[in-house]
Amino acid sequence: MAVWRVKFTKTKRDKLAQVLWILNWFSVLTGAILFSLGIFLKVELNKQEEMMADRDIHYVPNMLIAVGLIACAINFLGGKICYDCVDTNKFLRWKLIMLPYIIFTFFFTFCVLVGALMCYTMRGELEESLNLGLTQAMKFYKDTDTPGRCFLKRTVDILQIEFQCCGNNGYKDWFQIQWISNRYLDMTHKDVADRLRSNVEGKYLMDGVPFSCCNIDSPRPCIQQQITNNSAHFNYEHQTEELNLRMKGCRQALLDYFTHIMQSIGLTVLIIWLFELSVLTGVRFLQTSLENVLKQGDPDSESDGWLLENSFMETARTNLNIIKSLGKSNQIDDGNNGDPNINVPSTSIANYGPDNVPPKEAPEAS
């Protein structure tokens, strides 16, 4: 009761081998696509690495790169095998390798599927990483004289301009940090001293934002200082004013950007996985039908091809027994499955007859 038995004539086998040869070469291309998708994702993540706190999110692109390289190698080998399978003589060369090859490829396609699913599950960690990274970057915005942090101002400004966002969750995040360095504050001035004193930690807080938060869609020149004070500006009401500054938070903007990239990549990898699975099925059919042809002896005859020789349950049971036997290989085995070649002396005494029995007198021949 084989799983999915199909009959193959000689021409069908030859055609299958040729088609699989082309499909395997196509799969080498898709392996290269996987590799390049991994590289692309890695480059994009590296571009924004200053905004991300230390979290291990690079395992996703690394996995895609590794899987892509292995896919290229496996499908290259598969192409060579299928090319030789047209001829029964050449198939004998590959006969012993084919079954391990198919098993290995089956587990490999499983890795491809895992890679695709990881693209979708990465989101949560990414959000956490961005949240922490952005908070840090905004805190160190003013430290343009501290080595190691002197480019954070530029990075944050360019981020807010490029991604059209402001702050972590919104522009009000800038009200809670001091983003103007003390070097540029006139400490002798009364207003400055008052503001510093009004704050527990002695920070110079104000309801103003950096220029990179300004929205270019606004019909009026940008209002960056005294944002919450309606009377400071003519014809201005900050509760209803939506066009003056960017309303979106940078965490949300970056998350949307990366989610979009990863959903596209995940979809492509799923499609590649389905393709690899169909190629593997074809190779399995080819292998079983060629082995049956060899068993029958006549290279031109029809033969059967299948996915599994017995039903699914029996195959699982047989494989489980094989694995169990591998475990017991060092024990002496004298049950019914004992190896008949081993000379095991029997425990019962050899029966040569009762002791001290005088030999029968031979009747005299007269």
Add this chain to the structure above:
Amino acid sequence: MAVGKLTFTKAEREKLAEVLWLLNWISVLTGAILISLGVFLKVEIQKWQEVMSDQGILYVPNTLITTGLAACCINFLGGKICLDCADTNKFLRWKLVMMPYVICTFFFTSCVLAGALMCYSIRSQLEESIFLGLRNTMRFYKDTDTPGRCYLKKTLDLLQIQFECCGNTGYRDWFHVQWISNRYLDMTSSIVVDRLRSNVEGRYLMDGVPFSCCSTLSPRPCIQQQISNSSAHFNYNQQSQQLNLWRRGCRQALMDHYTGIMQSIGLTVLLIWLFELLVLTGVRYLQTAMENVIRLGDPDSESDGWILENSLAETARSNFNIIKNLGKCYQIDDDPNINVPTASAEQEVPSRGVHIPVTS
């Protein structure tokens, strides 16, 4: 005394035909490259069309696109012709077309050269156009409520942010323009009224710039108001002033951008022109060689190929005569087929009477 005479054996002629077939197909590709270069330049110019005053610059990419299309068609035809030229019989099909084809392609390659030279010569027109366009855009920056001009503020802000520039020649251009609309000025405030009155045209001028002029390289938060007043800001030294805003003018920034693009395009088009000229020379040799073979009668013999049958001066003279005669086609000339009665009429010979002696 032919120009560039070469002798071709049959094998050489066939090889030349094959090579030319391949080169013609490559030329179709280069024609496609010309088209894409034209489209690219058109898109780039149209991106910043709003800050340019004169739309006549678009004739350069349009020329490139048309030339590219013509190149594809001409070289496609040339490929078909050259494929047939390997065989003397098939060549007879194209015999009458080839000479006009060669002449047409010769004039076409000069169009390609003109296209390449245009890329270099358009620079001054472009600069003028950008200068005037930017000046107008800055004047209309505040008019976000006027239909037709409401997007100029956004365009100019984007330009200054993207190209890292400020104003026309520099940031001081903003000091001469009212860039804050009257809608957002409190006319009841005495400061505002004073400023408006201090100006002849009643404009609200200030030494401030829009936020898009702010430099991201500055170590301190951007100073946009009272830029020329050092005492208005704490620790506002020379270095702070240098790094605070973008120093380059947007006219210079846009000119550099477009000059770079057009120099690369011009160089590529020149290379394509040389390639087309080469292919044309090969086709001319093939044409003359095949015609001479047919004249000799034996398809397997050697034949001569040339660029011009006579020297350049003689060819020019004969062509000139042809053009002159085309002009005179309605005048009666001495075509031997027309019966023109001569001016001196022949004397009529009196008919002799035939004297038939009467016999009895």
